Amino acid sequence: MLQTILFWIFAIIGIAGAIGLIFNKSAVYSALSLILNFFSLAGLYLSLSAEFLAAIQILVYAGAIMVLFLFVIMLLNVQDEQGVLKFDPRQGIAFLIGLAFIGEMLFVFKDFAGTSLSGSFAFGQVEAVGRELMTRYLFPFEMISVILIAALIGAIVVARKHSYH
Amino acid sequence: MEAFAFSVESLGASAAYMMPLLVLLLTGLVLMLLDAFGIRRSLAWVAAVGLVISAVWAWSQSDPTSRIVFFGMMETGGIAPIVHVFITMSGIFSLFFVHDYLKRQERMVSDVYALLVFSVLGMILMANANDLIITFIGLETMSMCLYIFASLFKTEVASNEAGLKYFLLGSFASAFLLFGISIVYGMTGYTNLSMLAEPESLARLTDNLPLFYVAAGLLLIGFLFKVAAFPFHNWTPDVYEGTPTPLAGFMATGSKLAAFVALGVVMKRLDFIAYDKVVTILALSALFTMIYGNIVAARQTNLKRMLAYSSIAHSGYVLLGLCAADIGFKSIIFYMFIYTLMNIGAFGMVGMVESKHTDTDMESWRGLGLKAPYFAGGLAIFLFSLAGIPPLAGFMSKYQVFISAIREDLIFLATVGILTSVIGAYYYIRVIVLMFFNSQGKEPSFNLSFARLPMAGIVILVALILLFGIFPSLILAPIEAAFGGGVSLTALP
Numbered sequence: 001m002l003q004t005i006l007f008w009i010f011a012i013i014g015i016a017g018a019i020g021l022i023f024n025k026s027a028v029y030s031a032l033s034l035i036l037n038f039f040s041l042a043g044l045y046l047s048l049s050a051e052f053l054a055a056i057q058i059l060v061y062a063g064a065i066m067v068l069f070l071f072v073i074m075l076l077n078v079q080d081e082q083g084v085l086k087f088d089p090r091q092g093i094a095f096l097i098g099l100a101f102i103g104e105m106l107f108v109f110k111d112f113a114g115t116s117l118s119g120s121f122a123f124g125q126v127e128a129v130g131r132e133l134m135t136r137y138l139f140p141f142e143m144i145s146v147i148l149i150a151a152l153i154g155a156i157v158v159a160r161k162h163s164y165h
Numbered sequence: 166m167e168a169f170a171f172s173v174e175s176l177g178a179s180a181a182y183m184m185p186l187l188v189l190l191l192t193g194l195v196l197m198l199l200d201a202f203g204i205r206r207s208l209a210w211v212a213a214v215g216l217v218i219s220a221v222w223a224w225s226q227s228d229p230t231s232r233i234v235f236f237g238m239m240e241t242g243g244i245a246p247i248v249h250v251f252i253t254m255s256g257i258f259s260l261f262f263v264h265d266y267l268k269r270q271e272r273m274v275s276d277v278y279a280l281l282v283f284s285v286l287g288m289i290l291m292a293n294a295n296d297l298i299i300t301f302i303g304l305e306t307m308s309m310c311l312y313i314f315a316s317l318f319k320t321e322v323a324s325n326e327a328g329l330k331y332f333l334l335g336s337f338a339s340a341f342l343l344f345g346i347s348i349v350y351g352m353t354g355y356t357n358l359s360m361l362a363e364p365e366s367l368a369r370l371t372d373n374l375p376l377f378y379v380a381a382g383l384l385l386i387g388f389l390f391k392v393a394a395f396p397f398h399n400w401t402p403d404v405y406e407g408t409p410t411p412l413a414g415f416m417a418t419g420s421k422l423a424a425f426v427a428l429g430v431v432m433k434r435l436d437f438i439a440y441d442k443v444v445t446i447l448a449l450s451a452l453f454t455m456i457y458g459n460i461v462a463a464r465q466t467n468l469k470r471m472l473a474y475s476s477i478a479h480s481g482y483v484l485l486g487l488c489a490a491d492i493g494f495k496s497i498i499f500y501m502f503i504y505t506l507m508n509i510g511a512f513g514m515v516g517m518v519e520s521k522h523t524d525t526d527m528e529s530w531r532g533l534g535l536k537a538p539y540f541a542g543g544l545a546i547f548l549f550s551l552a553g554i555p556p557l558a559g560f561m562s563k564y565q566v567f568i569s570a571i572r573e574d575l576i577f578l579a580t581v582g583i584l585t586s587v588i589g590a591y592y593y594i595r596v597i598v599l600m601f602f603n604s605q606g607k608e609p610s611f612n613l614s615f616a617r618l619p620m621a622g623i624v625i626l627v628a629l630i631l632l633f634g635i636f637p638s639l640i641l642a643p644i645e646a647a648f649g650g651g652v653s654l655t656a657l658p
Contacts, residue, residue, distance in 0.1 A: 108375045139183075139235040140298045143290060146190065147306045150283045153197070153276050154313035
């Protein structure tokens with residue numbers, strides 16, 4: 001019962017955050033709405049007893065990434081978006097396709113909502129995640145470092161001043 | 166927890182099988198360090214040596230029975246070694262052209278070598294994955310490097326456009342793929358491909374057909390974007406145009422080979438061929454990709470854009486092969502390998518003609534055959550091969566794909582494929598006519614690059630195209646052998 005109530009609270013806040021992200025004209029407000037969305041997702045994770053995931057969600061996304069994001073927005077002094085909501089036939093088509101996609105998803109997930117995964121409650125906790133990361137998911141865990149290196153090089157290539165020699 | 170029972174020893178054995186991949190990782194790191202310490206003269210050679218060692222090592226591990234290593238994450242044996250070698254070769258052949266191109270563009274960015282090696286690593290991870298998580302990580306590693314290639318010349322508008330477009334659309338497509346993977350995980354509880362191929366998991370997928378179709382559709386969107394198939398092709402010409410030309414050749418070959426193999430493996434394990442609707446979607450995509458790619462390519466006046474649209478068209482032929490079940494899968498590996506040879510050659514040569522101030526407009530190629538007949542002759546061979554003229558290898562690869570489609574009763578698609586490749590022949594041969602027979606007394610103004618390394622690359626690629634065109638069994642036999650023993654993709658522990 002409590003879980004259902006919590007779910008609805010977090011879900012509504014999360015969706016409100018997502019809508020705020022899209023419809024705010026100011027980039028800073030959009031970023032703040034995204035943080036709201038991240039927090040409510042963390043709440044959802046908590047209610048599914050995935051404490052570790054919830055903590056990571058807040059630390060990494062809401063903490064590190066979004067702070068960086070806000071810094072960038074403020075440093076670049078991004079102006080409010082003008083005329084984003086003006087109608088354009090292509091946007092109309094995109095809107096219709098998006099609507100069809102949402103309808104499709106709702107239709108499909110309608111039957112799926114009741115089923116639950118057979119996972120133990122330790123599934124999302126630090127110990128279980130750590131054990132899985134160091135055994136079964138060791139290889140992907142290590143390979144993610146390659147993505148990070150590539151992204152690092154990319155950032156340097158794009159950002160540095162004198163890249164030709 | 167589940168059916169896996171991996172002992173600690175298997176980790177050691179797994180590590181032995183992963184050595185070719187670790188060689189790539191090490192090469193990439195060494196390249197980064199050399200660059201950081203200012204030793205930049207022989208970076209291309211270091212990269213090439215690393216790639217060759219990795220390829221030879223992988224080839225030495227070839228084994229008809231496939232093994233699952235690293236807790237079911239990767240596949241070795243079966244088709245894995247040959248795919249590894251083909252992807253590495255795409256990287257090696259690109260290296261012939263990259264250094265010279267960057268030098269003449271006066272934009273030496275020495276980070277490309279490390280990135281190239283890392284993206285080869287990502288491609289191999291993606292293609293030889295036995296777990297959708299690895300497929301995704303491989304795809305992201307590969308894409309991350311390719312995004313940077315697209316935006317390498319950051320002072321140029323075209324390059325900025327290419328980078329931004331590719332990055333935004335690519336991330337979007339990755340999200341679709343991830344969404345598909347998560348639905349598959351939600352339905353079965355597995356991301357592991359060999360666990361998904363178990364009858365029990367397949368039954369769970371079939372239990373809720375609408376959801377399965379959504380998952381399959383999302384997975385297809387992710388993959389079809391990466392191979393630039395209709396209707397997810399729009400990014401291709403702009404991105405290839407803004408990317409340094411030899412790297413665009415690499416992008417069009419290695420990444421597509423990896424994505425097609427990964428798609429083929431996923432299709433095989435999740436048994437997509439058994440679902441009519443999924444096959445119909447693939448077939449429609451193949452149909453429109455072939456028609457669209459060829460017709461629009463015929464209308465291009467810029468050589469680089471023409472090659473980009475033609476690479477869309479080639480994706481269509483490969484998709485046609487994918488619709489043709491098992492035989493088709495063999496044929497597309499052959500096709501993509503041959504395509505790698507001729508496409509890297511073609512892009513490389515376009516890059517050799519380009520200089521900092523000339524564009525790749527077709528008009529400026531007029532009369533090249535009279536000024537530099539051997540050079541233009543080399544390009545003509547690549548173009549003839551891309552058009553599928555016998556006795557060049559491009560003919561054999563097309564033949565293999567079409568014949569396997571016909572064997573699987575995809576007569577209509579195969580007919581469309583053959584008809585559209587006639588259009589293909591038109592626009593490839595038009596360039597040749599322009600170079601040799603239609604000079605209108607004009608002399609091309611650009612100065613050609615006759616650096617030794619790219620010339621050696623062209624000679625090798627032309628020789629290989631002739632060789633595999635006349636003796637296709639040199640490549641077909643190893644592919645057959647890789648599939649043959651124990652039919653690697655189905656008989657899994």
